[in-house]
Amino acid sequence: MHETDVIVIGGGTGGYSTALRAAALGLEVVLAERDLVGGTCLHRGCIPSKAMLHAAELVDGIAEARDRWGVKASVDAIGWPALTATRDDIVARNHRGLEGHLSHAGVRVVRGSAALTGPRTVRITTGPAAPDEVRNATGPAPEEVWTARRGIVLATGSRPRTLPGLEPDGRRVVTSDDALFAPGLPASVLVLGGGAIGVEYASLHRSMGARVTLVEAADRLLPLEDTDVSRHLTRGLKKRGIDVLTGARLEGAETYDNGVRATVRTARGEVRTVDAERLLVAVGRVPVTDGLGLAAAGLGPDARGFVAPADWSRLETAVPGIHVVGDLLPPPSLGLAHASFAEGLLVAETLAGRPPRAVEYAAVPRVTYSSPQTASVGLSEAEARTAGRDVVVNTMPLTALAKGMVHGQGGMVKVVAERGGAVLGVHLVGPHVSEMIAESQLVVGWDAEPGDIAQHIHPHPTLSEAVGEAFLTLAGRGLHQV
Structure with a gap:
């Protein structure tokens, strides 16, 4: 039996951030992780996918250089081994840095599968083997x-949701966790799911030359975002040649x-047959609680599998x-790394005895790293009206400004106040709107009014200028927007 202040189960973004902050506050921390610290985001999600999307942007x-600017250039081939080697090097360097950071902070990382045995006790089956392998091992x-003297933190993350009768094999049927690591570049892909993950992977494969069909059961892509975001995104993806079926x-x-040969029923009731080299299932993620021993501590997941606070x-x-x-965590938590x-x-600060400051989920930015990108914070127009708010709305097209014309990709800024x-x-x-949303996070988080932002000058010519112009107009000081 060992004692420590804090036990963290799971070394993904939520787990390791808890561990690092708790250690910085002087607490003794044990972090149990059965795979690699960094979790899905570092090893199978955020980082490798954005590395690949950067390569797609270069392609x-x-x-664009050839077709729009007269630069005589072409892509002769995409060297898959070199591309994946660069991606893997970025992941590996981040992983080594995280391991070093945890070690320097004094966090004790125990490699193994952890399970609750009571409200303050945890059993860790050590070693790199997964639970099934442990049971089958000799001896x-x-x-x-x-x-744990102070407390236990559950941070075991999630895994891709799968569909009955459509089991992933890592080659023809893949999930978002293994799509990047499937062999080679397919000539055609059917992406099932029009949320952020599905849209990103559809965009990536199209940039790499694949024929892409994107299928979403809801009546629009990114159904949790503002309807104008969905409309502009869909227009941009279709312009790039992606077959979007909502x-x-x-x-x-x-x-x-x-x-794979798939049968799809369209919104009009028509039945279409879609042939593709690969089917990517991106229909959401489910919490991982199996083997966690929740019952031993007097806990249990809710009907959707979440552990609610x-x-x-x-x-x-x-x-x-x-x-x-x-x-x-269930909603309103967002399932986002940040x-x-x-x-x-x-x-961590709660366990250290500091007064808690609840996370303001309404002020957490949401980003989709496709081409075009989307980025949002706060309420959509429909959510604001449903909540009974008397709202005013202003939409500023990026192409109304010089820098938007330079990029030539369309897009917009929409403010709901x-x-x-x-x-x-x-x-x-x-x-590049993923790099522009931080300003708006502060605007929403600090309850600023359009007139407050209109006092601040945005550089010209930039895409961010469209944000400033949108607020100027709402404040009654419109310059380039009538």
């Missing part, structure tokens, strides 16, 4: 039993040696001293 840039697996459902799929201001469950961060960082900071009051939401579509 798109060559096409008993080594174990460590730990007691309000459509997969009715069946068969796998063959060289691909009893106190959102502390992210503490009904069992005192057990906290939850990351993808285990939200997990904030949750980890909150829980309370009439005579604060800004409720900001929504962007276009090139």
Whole structure:
């Protein structure tokens, strides 16, 4: 039996941020991780996918240089081994840096599968083997039993949702966790799911030359975003040659040696057959709680598999001293890495005895790194009106400004504000808008009014100038916008 102040189960973004902050506050921390610290985001999601999307942007840039700017250039071939080697090097360097950071901070990382045995105790089956491999190993697996003086943090993350009868094989049918690591570049892809992950992978494969069909059951892409965001995004993807089917459902799929044949019912009731080398299932993610031993601590997942906190201001469950961060949390948590960082900071500071400051989920930015990109923070127009707010709305096309014309990709800035009051939401579509949303996070988070922002000068010519112009108009000081 060992003792420590804090035990963190899971070394993804929520878990390691909790561990680092708790250690910085003088607490003794044990972090249990059965795979690699960094979790899905670092090894299978955010980082490798954005590395690949950057490569895709370079490919798109060559096409634009040739077709729009008269630069005689072409892509002769995409060297898959070199491309993936660069991606893997970026991941590996980040992983080494994180391991070093945890070590320097004094966090004790224990490699193994952890399970609750009580409200303050955890059993860690040590070693790199997964639980099934541990049971099949020769002889008993080594174990460590730990007691937490301050508390336990559950941060075991999520895995891709799969569909019955459509089991991933890593080659013809893939999930978002293994899509980047499937062999080679396919000539055609059917992407099932029009949320952020599905849209990003559809965009990536199209840039790499694949024929792409994107199927979404809802009546629009990114159904949780503002309708104008969905409209501009869909227009941009279709312009790039992606076949977008919304309000459509997969009715069946068969796998063959060289691909997949799927049957899709469209919004009009028509039945289409789609042949593709690869089917990417991107229909959401589900929390990972199997083997976590929740019942032993008096806990259990809700009907959707989440572990809900009893106190959102502390992210503490009904069992005192057990906290939850990351993808285990139900909405309004967003299942985003940067939200997990904030949750980890909150829980660590709570365990250290500091007054909790709840995460303001409405002010957390949401980004889709496709081409075009989308970025939003706060309420959509529909959400604001449903909430009974008297709103005013202004939409500024990026092509109304010189820098938007230079980029030539369309897009817009949309501001939703309370009439005579604060800004409720900001929504962007276009090139590089992921780098523009931070300003709007502050606007929404600090309840600023359009007139407050209109006092500040945005550089000319930039895309960010469109944000400033949108606020100027709402403040009654419109310059380039009538």
